[in-house]
Amino acid sequence: MYQFTYHRPASLADAEKLFTGADDPKFLGGGQTLIPTLKQRLASPSDVIDLAAIPELSGIVAASGAVAIGAGTRHADVAASAEVRKAIPALADLAGWIGDPLVRHRGTIGGSIANADPSADYPAAVVALNATIYTTKRAIAADAFFTGMFETALQPGEIVTKIVFPVAEKAGYEKFRNPASRYAIVGVFVARTASGVRVAVTGAAPSVFRQTEMETALAKSFTPEAIAGIKVPADGLNADLHATAEYRAHLVTVMARRAVARALG
């Protein structure tokens, strides 16, 4: 790991000030992606600004048809939250399937979505539930947040503060895991709300995306059978040593069917 200067600000204002004053700064959430990256010398920030001591970033609040989760909330706390389990059980399931218990004890939801790994789990929930991402500067709609592989709408120095998830009538998540890393080879989150059905796919492409053909079919009939015949094109999907693009395309339909079954179950 290269040398850096470490800071632990106690407020968002201080964190922003430190960021502006530094050469090449990086925020630190739970460190479960950033620290491995630093260890591999794939990043060499001049300053690491730890967000862990900022009280504004913590806490889960369920109220009037939505659940607000502070960006610093750890995966284990989302998985174990009675509020989340009651309001959006699929979201608690998803958090409990990230990595392993040790990673879940440190990794945060804000770090996960800011990182926008193509095979991360949370982006699927954020997009399917049509969540709103609040930052130190503005509110960003889910559809505008994930802009590419490891790319988001966040500007330099902008900190994710909380994510607000509207409660769905029915929601389900299924992932086909990489057996070594637990990341999603393909993960599909389906959600039905008063304004319609949304289907978000992670792991399959460079960035999370909506499968609109399935959304239309599920809006007519919210059953696994309604989408069983949908063939997802393999063009533009990821291909690596874990799975070909064709296999991923096939998995999208299989995971979507299972996610609908889980939402109904």
Add this chain to the structure above:
Amino acid sequence: MTAVSMTVNGKAVTADVEPRTLLVQYIREKLRLTGTHVGCDTSQCGACVVHVDGLAVKSCTVLAVQAEGAEVLTIEGLARDGKLHPVQEAFREHHGLQCGFCTPGMIMTAVDMIRRHPGGLEEKTIRAELEGNLCRCTGYHNIVKAIEAASQTLQHREAAE
């Protein structure tokens, strides 16, 4: 250098460290507590598991400076008055180790897992909860048996108290 203070196995410790020092390096190289192991470079093997403020974490994926003010428990802090912790005892009894390299991490993960499941542990749950700990020797079977037994011992002990 940054000054960092924490409690390790009940003892207050303070030292100057480079911010890039990992918690596992601090524990092994500064404190000379070498029971905590390093088995990989990729945050995947779990040989380095310790508890920070009561939660099992990979100490190779935490900076020492992040543990400022924290309570840290390592494998050396489990035994009491020369007596092994029930989880350590169960690993011995059920032959839950061969070379022993993964064992400190396995045991620290097991202690945390048992604490989070006071109602007891099924084999399926134990296997799922061990996802962050790799063993190249045992095939996991006896590790699972040891954790199942230790969970029962600890439940009985709580009931008796």
